[in-house]
Amino acid sequence: MKKMKKKLTLAGLTAAGLLLLSGCVQTHIVDGVRVPTEAATHGITYNLLVRPMSAFVDLFAHNLSMGYGWAIILVTLIIRFLILPLGLNQAYKSTYMQEKMAYLTPVFAPLQERVKNAQTPEERMAAQQALMAAQKDNGINMFASLGCLPMLIQWPFFIALYNAAAYTTGISSATFYGINLGHSSIVLTIISGALYFIQTWISTLSMTPEQKKTGMAMLIMSPAMIVIFSFMSPAGVALYWAVGGLVMVIQQIIISFIMKPRMRRKIDEEFTKNPPKINNEGLKDVTPSSVQENFKAITSERNDKEKQNKTGGRNAGKQNRK
Template identity: 70%
Template sequence: MKKTNKKIALLGFASSALLFLTGCVATHKVNGVLVPTEAAKHGFTYQWLVRPMSDFIDLFAKNMNLGYGLGIILVTLIIRLLILPLGLNQAYKATYMQEKMSYLQPVFEPLNARLKAATTPEEKMAAQTAVMQAQKDNGINMLSSIGCLPMLIQWPFFISLYNATMYTPGIMSSSFMGINLAKPSIILTIISGVLYFLQTWISTFGMTEEQKKTSKMMLFMSPAMIVVFSFMAPAAAALYWAVGGLVIVIQQVIITLIMKPNMKKKIDAEFKANPPKIMDAPRDVTPVSVQENFNAITSQPNATERKNSGAKGGRNAGKQERR
């Protein structure tokens, strides 16, 4: 549930961000077309972000006579590819910690179960301390994978590029491959939705069944959100989302099919050299069933040992009941 709530929160943040993007420049309609107001043209956002990006698009569209459609595509690709190393670096850190946590699941599963089973403040404090100590002992620091710098660097580019596609003079009177850039395009909307669905689908490769269940909401809601915003916006903005979606798919392929396998080998080698440190659970906090589960996972007995252990446990349980 916590993972699902986090993903819902992220989607909510993304939706708010998209709404924020559309409201960065004050506009009014001229002949049925949205254009920046005179006051907005003298504002910080337009002068320092939107206008330079518009000039960048004009460089390809006018100076090189490629047209505004290709201008938007080239500028989007250039910006996205420039930012790609930052995205990959952040994704590497986050994925590394996730894979490490997955590897250490036998260590943390009983500790987390003990935390859930705690009923008193003292028990909860002891359980939380045990979890934090286990994370420290095994080199887990989830905060290290959460960095604001990549997002802060990307944000101005996204704001300027999105608004530039919306309000650059000449774009709203142009077309690309027969698509009117001033009106919503079903074709570009579908392409954007498919690409973002493909990205979230690729991200599920290698996940456990439990992880896939928690990712189902993301699998559909993220593309649905892009589809809604692409359909509501002019085709110029939808073209930006489509090209950006293509780069995101490439990034996800690199993360899932190249980074993750190498990362797992690295983590295996790390823990072979330095085996995971397992903390003993306090008896007054850990239920017997959780402790048995912990021992079973960490020791990984063979079938004969499990059978004998089960029989012995059954006899001991019977003696305890007779007492």
């Protein structure tokens, strides 16, 4: 039930974000084409975000004679790469905490089992307090990785790009390699979905088995939502999502194959110098014996690997995660 709730919440948040993008500018149908209403063109969102971004698209489409297809691609790339450092910074913080949590799984697993198997409210409260204390003692603070500033900075650009791609005058009648940008396109819908699938698939390659349980849900939901909304939107919007998906793939490659290995080496060094701390004082042990045995086995295995590492063996942390 909890897993299902998480999946539904994730899908809801994704849908809400996409709906927010599409609902920022009020529109109506004119001659079979969806365009902003007269009131919307005088609104704050349209004038502060959409109109300047539309002018930016027009700059490439008309002044540089590139056409609207290439204009959408270039503007999307420029904006995406400008805000890429913010995205990487936020991804670094959240991924670092996730990797640290994964490393400390043998420490937290018994406490989590005690919370789960507590027989009285007092036992549950004590176990929860011990878990939070253990997380604090070992430098775990998931809220520190949930900073809103990077997203708040990026969101206006996404809103502007989405609406500019959807409602810039001229895009509805433009074509891009035979694709009518004013109507939905199966080709661009498939490309968009495939790129977001690749991005989420790459993200699962360096995950631990525990992390993959959540990652696999994203592997399906994220591309599925993009496919649905791309198919429901003009091809100009699907083109914007396809280019954005390409940048997301590049960002995920950096995170999975450059950031994560460095993080794991850093975490290994950190806990080699300062071993994990845990305080079970005052707790009634309601952990199943199988979990206790598993904890001891994992701890023993980690100690053996640390000894091998000191004598020139392979990196202990990497072996542990493999």
